[in-house]
Amino acid sequence: MDLMCCEAESLKRAYEDPVLLKDDRVLHNLLATEDKYQPSASYFKCVQSDIKPYMRKMVAEWMLEVCEEQQCEEEVFPLAMNYIDRFMSVVDIPRTRLQLLGAVSMFLASKLKETNPLTAEKLVVYTDNSVTLEDLMTMELLVLNKLKWDLSAITPHDFLEQILSRIPMETDLRNSIKRHAQIFIALCSKDCKFMMYPPSMIAAGSLGAAAHGLLKSSSHKLLGNLHQILGIDIDCLRSCQEQIEQTLASNLSNVDNNMQETNSSKTDYHSNRDHIEGQPTTPTDVQDIVF
Structure with missing residues (x-):
């Protein structure tokens, strides 16, 4: 009889530790330390x-x-x-x-x-x-x-569960808001204009934008909760949320335009399909930037 190890068949994920989520010192330490890992927003010029x-x-x-x-x-x-x-x-x-x-x-x-x-x-x-x-x-x-071997940087993801655990809501809604907020955080990471915002504000703005999109209602009450939890000015939170929503709208518009261009050039795609499939897997031709 063959001996088999089944542990590798499914990837084990760590669960959120309720002790860390309920301890306010963890959130306070994150807020106190996040500035340490902020890049310079002007490095393109300086x-x-x-x-x-x-x-x-x-x-x-x-x-x-x-x-x-x-x-x-x-x-x-x-x-x-x-x-x-x-x-x-x-x-x-x-x-x-x-x-x-x-x-x-x-x-x-x-x-x-x-x-x-x-x-x-x-x-x-x-x-x-x-x-x-x-x-x-x-x-x-x-x-x-x-980087002085200091790789444990604080990112907006570190604040998501800390914030959500302090706002009463149904589990399904919480999970849905979290998933959408994770997408918004990725969008912010791509756009250099969000480098000026600390991770806590990006996390809060992403949650606000996610809740606003899902609930289709005013996010004033949520902004008040975020202000109490993080101590960030409500106007700053609202500004960050609006920029995230604008970035999302811009990306969706670009996706629609790309889909239209793809549909209009299907014939060219099929004529070149054999050539394309024979090339190494590279999601985006980043080498274009060298020219």
């Missing part, structure tokens, strides 16, 4: 001589698609973007190294958050083999050195 905001967005979209395709934990992508922004706040890099930085940031974030982290070999394939394993390992040491 540090970077070659990288532009649209390049960061292109790499962010590629990274998000990789994380989604590999079914990474929700925290991996925002944490990886935090590494990128903190690194580029202190080191001037050429645009040809930006995708390598993105791959390394995902590599480090997945090691910290994933039970089965992304492998270096898989990330090399996702770059269309534009980087080597040696490049990845060398860049990893550089990033670790510049």
Whole structure:
């Protein structure tokens, strides 16, 4: 009779610890420490001589698609973007190294958050083999050195359960709001204008936008709850929520336009399908930014 180990058949997830959620000291420590991991919102002007905001967005979209395709934990992508922004706040890099930085940031974030982290070999394939394993390992040491090996950065995800556990609502509604808020956090991580907001405000704004979209009612009461929990000015919370909603509307508009363009070019797609399927899996052609 063969001996079989069934533990690997299903990935085990950690559950939320109610002791940590009920202890106000945890939330207070998160609020007191989050500024430590804030990148400079002006690094495009003060540090970077070659990288532009649209390049960061292109790499962010590629990274998000990789994380989604590999079914990474929700925290991996925002944490990886935090590494990128903190690194580029202190080191001037050429645009040809930006995708390598993105791959390394995902590599480090997945090691910290994933039970089965992304492998270096898989990330090399996702770059269309534009980087080597040696490049990845060398860049990893550089990033670790510049971040002073401090990788446990606070992200908006750290605040979601802390906030939701303090607002009375039905379990199904809470889970639905949380899922939508996680999507909004990913959108904020892609857009450099949200770098000026601390993680707690992005988390609160994402929850407010999610509740407003799901409940189709005024979010004034929720903003009041968020103000009491986090101590953030209501006007600031409302401004952040409105920017998130505008970003969502803009992304949905872009998706509609892309779908129309895709439908109008179906013939071209099918004529080139064999050529496309023969190429390595690369979600987004990030190399376009080098031209």
